[in-house]
Amino acid sequence: MREDRSVKRILSGMILMLGLWPLDAQAQGCTYTVSPVMEFGRITGLPTPQIDVTTTISVTCSTLLSVNRRVCLSLPAGSGGLSIADRRMAGPGGDFVQYQLYTNAGRTDVWGALGGSSPAVAVDFLLLVGSRTITVTIYGRVFAGQMSKAVGTYLSNLAPQARWRDFILTPPCQNVTSNLSTLPTLTSQLVxxxxxxxxxxPLSFxxxxxxxxxxxxxNLSATCTPNAAYTITLNGGSVSGNVNERQMRLGPGPDTVDYQxxxxxxxxxxxxxxxATGVTGSGTGSAQSIPVYGSVPxxxxxxxxLYQDTITATITF
Structure with a gap:
């Protein structure tokens, strides 16, 4: 009989030890997959249009025992930005394009970071047993109406961070301070x-x-995106078709006047x-006036x- 009581005491102690284990000790951890590029594509001409795109972060968490787990995902300002509230992609010559990252499809809630005015995003695994994956969408927007941006590639590199903890009562993200991971770089890009x-x-003599x-x-007026190299050429006209022997004609008849x-x-x-015989220039984003000098010998x-000719001006860039 004394031997049976000893066994019972040992089993009670083991049960007590299991009950004292912290929740995080049951965890096997979380891994993350980041789609590497928030690709806003290519645009021609300014002002910028509104561009809406998406990318994703996938969170995979594993555990041996059933737990509730909260993962908090942070997105910083990025290499091109001044702050989370003013995210930017940096381009040639110090130019930048303003954009933003959001947590919702309506693009009203900015995706922020722990401790910031814009919150991190919480991903909850409820009653997690084994392994489970949740994919979260990042909603990006380039704002319309941005002018005077140089030709080239605009980039911002962001290093997302994640923290997680297991819980009984749901913690706010600012209280999730354990298990920090820096995720693969997310690059926002626009060309x-x-x-x-x-x-x-008209040119009137x-x-x-x-x-x-x-x-x-x-004069001609050319408007090109900043730093865009261009050449303007003029053809030989509708009368002679020869740039070295331009002529104006009187109506449909044979009478012409030479000019250049x-x-x-x-x-x-x-x-x-x-x-080689055109006029070259570089765009500024604003209209540029290019004079045309005419002469009738x-x-x-x-x-x-009334003598007339029609010239076609072509701009190549």
Whole structure:
């Protein structure tokens, strides 16, 4: 009989020891998979459109015994940003594009970090036994209406962090301080490709009584994304089609007037239809005025009337 009582005392002690184990001691841990790129794609032209994209973080947790586990996921400001509230992707020449990361599809709740004004995201594994995976979506947005951004690639590298603990009463994330992991880098990326538009104004030589030599000036307006290299060429016109022998015609008949278009005010450099004979420049994000210098040389008598030619201006970038 005394031997039986001894066995009972040992079993009671073992049960007491199991009851005193902390919850975290039952855990086998958590692992994380981060989709490496928040890809906002490529855009041409400014201002920026609103761009909405998503990426994911997958959390896999394992345990031997049934527990409740809270995992808290933090996203910092990133390498291109000043703060979580003002996330930025950095680009060429100190330019940046503003964007934000959210916890919800409506993009109203900013994804923040532990201890910040914007909270971390809590992922709860309830009654976890064995291994389970939960995938969380990160909602990204580039804001519309951003102007004067240089051509090139814009990036921000973020190092997400995760902490977890097991619980009976659900803890707020600021109280989850154990089991810190730094996750693989998440890169936010946007590419701005060059883009240009061009408009032209008429070039009028006025009304004359004799062709003794006349000059006039007009201009083209080119708007290109900052740092976009461009070349503007002018074709030979609708009358002669020859950049070296431009002509204006009186109506549908055979009568023409010779004239020429130049790149310089001295009227020595013909404005042609090749890169070597065009006008080059670099975009600023705003409209740039490019002068066109015209000249009608002295020539013999012509029938009165309106002489015209149509020139096509082409901008290559």
């Amino acid at each position: 701005i490709d060059p883009n240009c538009t061009i408009t032209a104004n 006025g009304t004359v009584t004799g062709i003794t030599g006349h000059e006039a000036t007009s 278009l130049y790149r310089d005010s001295g009227r020595t450099q013909v404005w042609g239809d090749t890169q 002295a020539q013999g008598p012509k029938p009165p009337g």
